[in-house]
Ligand SMILES: Nc1ncnc2c1ncn2[C@@H]1O[C@H](COP(=O)(O)OP(=O)(O)OP(=O)(O)O)[C@@H](O)[C@H]1O
């Protein structure tokens with residue numbers, strides 16, 4: 041019964057996301073024609089092809105998808121409890137630092153264990169970064185958006201400081217590379233995703249991200265804990281009335297959201313792609329990219345996995361567009377436009393449902409659609425599932 | 432051409448929802464200047480029919496005519512242009528806006544991009560004065576009573592110069608005093624020449640103000656009757672399809688031991704020095720229905736929230752089955768035998784975006800029968816939901832998987848009542864348990880409550896409805912300004928007397944030193 045229900049709903053979500061993407065690409069095409077009419081078609085082609093140039097590029101897509109799937113899951117998870125985790129950036133970077141620290145320092149650990157320990161450290165660090173806003177929200181009713189933003193800056197500055205103090209590579213002005221024993225296993229991806237001599241950075245990270253997504257789906261839709269969490273997200277007063285410890289649910293959902301983002305940080309910096317934590321005063325972009333990923337994936341874990349892959353696909357397409365002389369800014373504009381339209385995915389979903397399911401939504405739904413643009417993100421997200429019926 | 436006698440005609444309207452035909456070939460004719468009642472069981476399709484008229488739903492079949500002209504109503508704006516206004520079953524006001532802002536919302540007049548508030552204010556004040564609504568245009572919606580909020584909704588329609596006014600169960604949320612005033616307002620509106628469609632489950636109200644009444648049953652049109660010529664019994668039979676017993680049959684109570692005790696409970700106001708609940712001491716024994724009667728806003732809400740654990744008392748102790756539960760969590764109270772039918776079904780009672788089945792296990796999903804380890808047993812939950820749906824006749828489009836949001840108001844209430852009674856609590860705190868229910872459902876719920884009583888359960892009923900209080904209770908406690916001012920025996924007191932106690936002009940319990 042539940043499966044059928046999910047399916048009926050899923051069709052609309054999927055179609056809506058698709059429409060969002062198509063509209064985004066359409067506007068993107070206009071931008072391309074304005075920027076460089078001669079190469080616009082070629083550019084557009086690259087964008088579509090994305091990573092599907094060769095196997096190496098496909099591997100790179102998986103590599104880029106990994107961290108943003110994790111931060112997307114993080115945002116999506118908090119959302120189920122009615123919270124807006126904008127602190128993914130801070131959680132991501134402290135997770136990354138913890139992983140790198142363990143990776144560099146704890147060389148006494150045997151190979152398998154070393155990597156696991158580094159991942160665990162990241163999870164704990166991220167969880168801690170989610171815990172604080174969660175506690176503040178649950179006990180003092182401090183808006184999580186504000187405390188999360190502050191935690192982002194605290195995280196960034198602290199990691200900058202600690203990297204310099206503990207694992208600094210003077211030459212490259214970034215963190216040292218973790219020991220080989222801490223690097224994520226390649227799982228044979230280095231044999232599959234190659235083009236000639238060039239291998240991709242694909243590794244076990246993507247598997248971990250997908251597994252995390254599946255676990256999150258199971259937790260949310262099959263367990264008591266998920267039931268409580270969603271009840272809190274939909275109606276906190278009713279959850280309290282039902283004897284659900286809503287404070288605990290809020291804290292737990294922020295902790296888990298933080299842990300997911302923190303793990304994302306580890307998966308990025310333990311990938312063995314030669315990337316270290318730069319000591320710069322900018323917030324980690326992956327944390328913010330998680331927001332549109334969650335939005336495009338309609339907060340559904342499986343949707344988020346695909347949304348993350350899609351965004352990585354665009355990123356790869358963007359890289360390849362540079363061949364045709366497009367500056368990175370133009371590429372950013374196009375991806376942003378698509379992201380922007382993805383925010384309307386909910387709106388398209390409602391329109392679709394109205395068209396094909398006629399009266400299935402009550403007027404409340406229609407009203408929500410109208411105010412969807414005006415509403416803050418956290419209000420928009422939780423509305424998008426569990427409405428109306430199936431065809 | 433048809434006679435242009437009717438201001439609005441809805442002819443052969445059919446409206447389907449997934450799994451249900453909410454309106455099946457329904458016809459409704461409204462005369463100019465009349466108050467026309469719409470009667471039907473919970474889920475009969477009354478709100479749906481009115482939403483069709485108000486342009487929120489498009490019917491699959493049927494036509495709407497205004498003054499004999501066929502009209503197309505695609506959305507509420509169209510309805511508004513045709514002079515149709517609606518007060519919804521669940522109000523649609525913006526809570527952090529003022530009364531005035533709410534009223535002009537959507538029809539703001541602007542001058543150089545700025546709102547022209549003064550003209551609007553004058554009009555609102557004039558209207559409020561004319562119909563004796565005494566609404567303060569600058570009050571925040573969140574600060575005014577439900578009765579006042581309703582008047583704001585009425586003003587909204589008047590401000591838009593609507594001449595066809597739809598009231599969807601306006602009285603379900605009002606106190607008897609407010610109802611009397613609303614009836615007066617409706618009558619004066621009708622005298623002005625406005626035409627009114629009025630949905631209610633209370634036959635008394637129909638008798639009082641309506642001239643004609645259209646009856647629906649399970650989406651079908653049953654008939655339209657002249658109210659003066661039809662008895663209440665006949666009307667209820669038309670709508671339910673069988674005879675309804677409007678009186679409660681109950682035997683003498685067999686009273687047992689004390690189940691529940693509240694001792695010297697005090698709740699202080701957060702914003703002022705006032706006590707919301709002043710030193711209340713009460714108990715409920717096995718096998719009795721104790722009723723807390725009072726005018727709304729005299730501390731009932733706070734008292735119940737304290738007893739059920741939603742808020743903490745500032746002083747006092749609470750005991751259930753001998754155990755002190757003053758500081759117990761809500762979960763602990765629920766599992767040790769406390770049931771609670773909450774006052775506000777949308778705020779506390781339901782998770783509207785959960786399917787009905789999930790809502791029916793809101794306090795029991797963690798029990799071994801519904802979960803294995805950390806995992807929920809969906810099959811069991813849905814099976815259980817189906818039995819409750821069957822037993823309590825909860826009607827909805829798609830059964831257990833219907834989202835609570837799309838259920839009719841009365842069926843939402845039935846779901847809550849079913850859940851709470853079926854948990855088999857030793858003490859059931861029922862606040863307005865029959866709010867918004869049709870007479871058939873009220874009869875059934877009252878029967879169930881009496882049955883529970885006879886099984887040796889204790890019931891603490893909080894009701895604003897004097898008929899319910901008199902019919903159901905074995906003992907009445909009158910609450911006034913946060914105090915219990917009288918303890919009465921329903922067989923020895925008249926409704927008039929009870930009213931005096933409730934108004935605070937009489938008391939038989941002196942404050943304990
Ligand atoms: N938006 C919707 N989506 C699906 N089904 C709906 C929707 N609105 C109403 N229904 C279904 O249509 C039927 C009629 O509902 P309606 O709200 O019109 O009943 P009602 O007569 O107003 O009842 P009540 O007295 O309980 O308010 C119900 O079975 C309800 O479940």
Ligand SMILES: [Mg+2]
Nearest residue numbers: 478520839840
């Ligand atoms: Mg209704």
